Amino acid sequence: MATPDTGAGTQTPGKPRLTREAVLAKALEIVDADGADSLTMRRLGQELGRDPMGLYRYAENRAALLDGVAELVLDDLSLTPSDPDWKGQLRTLAHDLRLLALRHPNVVPLLVTRPLSTPLGLRPLGTLRPLEQILSLLVKAGFRAPDALHVYRAYYGFLYGHILNELQEYIVDPDENEALLRLGLHRLPPKEFPRLRSLAPALVEYDGAEELDQGISILLAGLESQLKRQQDSASM
Amino acid sequence: MATPDTGAGTQTPGKPRLTREAVLAKALEIVDADGADSLTMRRLGQELGRDPMGLYRYAENRAALLDGVAELVLDDLSLTPSDPDWKGQLRTLAHDLRLLALRHPNVVPLLVTRPLSTPLGLRPLGTLRPLEQILSLLVKAGFRAPDALHVYRAYYGFLYGHILNELQEYIVDPDENEALLRLGLHRLPPKEFPRLRSLAPALVEYDGAEELDQGISILLAGLESQLKRQQDSASM
DNA sequence: ACCTGAACACCGTTCAAGT
């Protein structure tokens, strides 16, 4: 026949065919362990027990691999756009994303940086899904579509800003945290940095979840009053 | 004598001694032109007409060079902590930082990412100066020091979030913008991305300055009511 | 003491050579 053996039997034992999922999962493992810079084609190939060149079957290049890792992590996020309690949804989504960032701190730079080099329309679908869902949630809550976009921007901007802030103050070992911080702040010239130096205790007691929650509250209050104004003016 | 010629005459013509400032200025030039990945020791050395190894006199390593570039850009920022109109100061600082980001889009990933790998106390002084000044501004405005820290976080988080948002939607060539956007959005599966697809026109009309200003207004309103509550409860 | 550049241990990616 014209169709030859499809090759099911030609695989070397111990080398089941790779999948894109398996490749990305291992890539995420490397990023989590050693940071995005450590994710090289050669190392990924080695940890998968394959020729590094074979990876080009699963990602066009290294940049696409990094995008894939970001997408994989965002897949853990979910919200229910049909929930009428839109503020509650936004609040829990914020906390979900925060926890995800704390679980994968080395991925955050990818989340924040990769989209800067890809026009919105060309991003991986996985990274656009939260945007679509939030828009859907807001439209169902009564926002007109263009306003939903503004709200999304304010919300997501605030959320990512908070996460970056928190990770910047976060130090891996909590025991070392206080000592290291004092040490570092002590280095600052007292005349030039009086406030910052005196805030060492407050910096140590940082509670990210609480801080995020308060910020979200401020934002939601502002947004709700905006929604009310909009509905009032529409019903006149 | 024991002190020999200090070497002022030994320089090859056309090779005046480099300064850290000159090195960083050229580094910024490269980042602005081609992105942070293109800033290599070898290329920087070549564009300065020097042996790349000589650069290690001005920066400990490549990472320190990137920190230096971030610091250099932030030096353009200034605010007057003594101004009693703290809300006005925060608002103009926000716009200043936004314009700076639009002028140096390739530096933004550095601004956002580099601090993640350095504990707060160990950052370059230049990147801590805005923090100190904002704290000073807020304390003079009546916030207690620990609250000033919370306000700073909310403010700076929101600001950076906005800038990241705006740059993600920003496309270099405005003429190409609309076409490219439509093209990109058209690629999305209609059933899965109905809202996003329908928002193409709104996405094209994005006005970053206006969006930032509204966000700041929401935030400042929330913050001022917080300040009021605090002062009321203190005077009881 | 300072400067220079060879050398080392890596990179991503292309592409010719095998099967």
Add this chain to the structure above:
DNA sequence: ACCTGAACACCGTTCAAGT
């Protein structure tokens, strides 16, 4: 048609050799 790996054109950084 697929897979493999040699080869190319780069990296950052160390350190020995020069002055």
